[in-house]
Amino acid sequence: MIPLEVPVDTAAGLAAAHAGGAARIELCAALSEGGLTPSAGLMAEAARLPIPVHAMIRPRAGLFRFDAAEAEIMAADIRAARAAGLEGVVIGAQDASGGLDVPLLGRLAAEAGPLSLTLHRVIDVVPDPLAALDAAIALGFSRLLSSGGAATAWDGRERLAALVSRAAGRIIVMAGAGVGPDHARRLVAETGVTELHASCSGPAPAAAPLGLAPPGLRQTSEARVRALVAALGQETRSPDASR
Template sequence: MTAFELAVQDPAGVAVASRVRPDRIELCTALSTGGVTPSAALIDAAVETEVPVHVLVRPREGGFVYDAAERAVIVADVADAVRRGASGVVVGGLARGAVDADLVRRAIDAADGREVTFHRAFDTLPDRVGGLADLVDLGVDRVLTSGGASRAVEALDELSALASQSGGRVQIMAGAGVTSENVGEIAATGVAAVHASAKRVVRDELLVSLGSGAQAGVSGYATTDEPEAQAIRDALASGAAL
């Protein structure tokens, strides 16, 4: 069966994951920016669910070319996540238009035998075929990708080609816009796993502006939608996604 990774970003999402029981949790915060490293307390709460927790380690929003100070923070956060009981980490970085091999090696060392996923920095590579070969050689366990598209369902042929190229040497996990309605055709590409956030928006109101991305007025924030997360899991479990 195609594995299901549920991306969660808050305590409510952790609680949903504890009930839905996906194959693993990708834990982060600020999913609207692609996700950044979660707090220590949120990691602890997720680990307590006993669902395998893979912590996203990304020091800031924006692109994936990091300076020396940012690389040091990434490696330290990987080690901290492992100490807190994470089953894996999710990292990525680019250098000179290719995979940042030095950063990946350092992250693998800091992960101390736990699984390492290379995140959607992969989708920004000009040469994904070569990038996948590099990641196989580096020894990562998994690559999260949309096939280079905004939504995985728009790149089914590319996902199928990547799954074929991987040859079982690394897992290909499809993510971006995965829903209970399209998970079947995405899983049918032969990917090892799907990654979904199953989000819903909670309406909220800010009385004052808190920043450029949080203006005063009626607004909202995203959290995990339990029925949608359960529907994705059920679709995969029933064989509808095979």
Template sequence: MSRRASLLLEIAAGSLVSALAAQQGGADRVELCEAFETGGTTPSYGTLALARDRLRIPLFVLIRPRPGDFLYDTLEAEVMLRDIETCVRLGCDGIVVGALDADGDIDDPLCRQLVAAAGPLPVTFHRAFDAVREPSAALERIVALGFSRLLTSGGRATAAEGSAAIAACVHQAKGRLEVMPGAGLDEDNIARVASRTLAREFHASAKVQRTSAMRAPSSALPGLSTSWSETDAARVRALRDALDALGAA
């Protein structure tokens, strides 16, 4: 039997435009966020609501109240819980979260609250996992807490570099949750990472640089950027094609 049907492509989209490009390019699912250049934060209500209205593919939402580390105080935890409530109310398809304690272990009490707030929605534990003290023990806690999947680069800068560690996570998980490689995946390396890890779901951004159409950028704002990154439908299609070719082999 071909692996084709089991190879899923999730695109991390940093805007509504990027989410729609992901859909156009053939993504199976979108992970929606904002502030992509800082690792992603929770999208605005407007972005979230319009994405829910216009996407025909599953919409997962990153719940992260700020850039930086994954050690959250009481106020930040309250914000995260409220944001999850909003996602549930709007009919989103999944939640993406992660929280650690000061020692680099899974924050069990907060993660339990976050998973409970999501109700029936599947919950992904994001790349906070790549900052944990003991990955093997952390994976067991993530399973026990009821997470549906784990996004990881194997503790390295890219999933390609962390392929061996990701493969070990896939082996340890034994189907109790999906282990999803992410970070630096592109059309040139995704099939290789898939073969090395035996993962069934993959996370990429398929970004390109966009340049401002303003003819006279203001010199009064020297820090104002005239370029930004956006998901490109053609790059999504290239990723999709690479996975399809592997599945058909």
């Protein structure tokens, strides 16, 4: 079976992803901005779930070159994830040349201690993704998330296959971005990835007045999670299994 990780940024999203049969949660704030560090309160709520939860550690939107103050924030947020009882963290950072910031990532990995480490889609914007994969393995990462450097994982399937080949079982390659039930099995077959990542989201209710919610806001859909899990051939939970 191919595990499905679902990114969520609300308590309602946690419930929908779990009820739909997600194998793991990527816990974020502000998915509309690509996912930022969740609050301590949301981490505590997520830790109640009986499935693994990995917290995104990203202090702001934009690319991944972080200054000293941001590095301190990230270290503190990792300690908060550990204190909440989460299973892992999702991190990434670039140096001045655009490659992985290995010293910073080593420091953050040390802060994480026993937590599982996922390298996020920073690997899609570094100049040499295969070298970044090797560096992630040396740092002790368990998995990496990639779209193959393309807008969608399907479009990036050739690079995803190259990452899987280079990984040679030393690290999990998880495909994400635009993954849906219509092509999930083909994506797995053509790339060899062993995990998938998908938001399984649908349009949220109309935006709030006074600019209090961004246009195009989306929310996790239990039905979409369930459909993708079914497409992957996993056993789905009953609708009331989370109660």
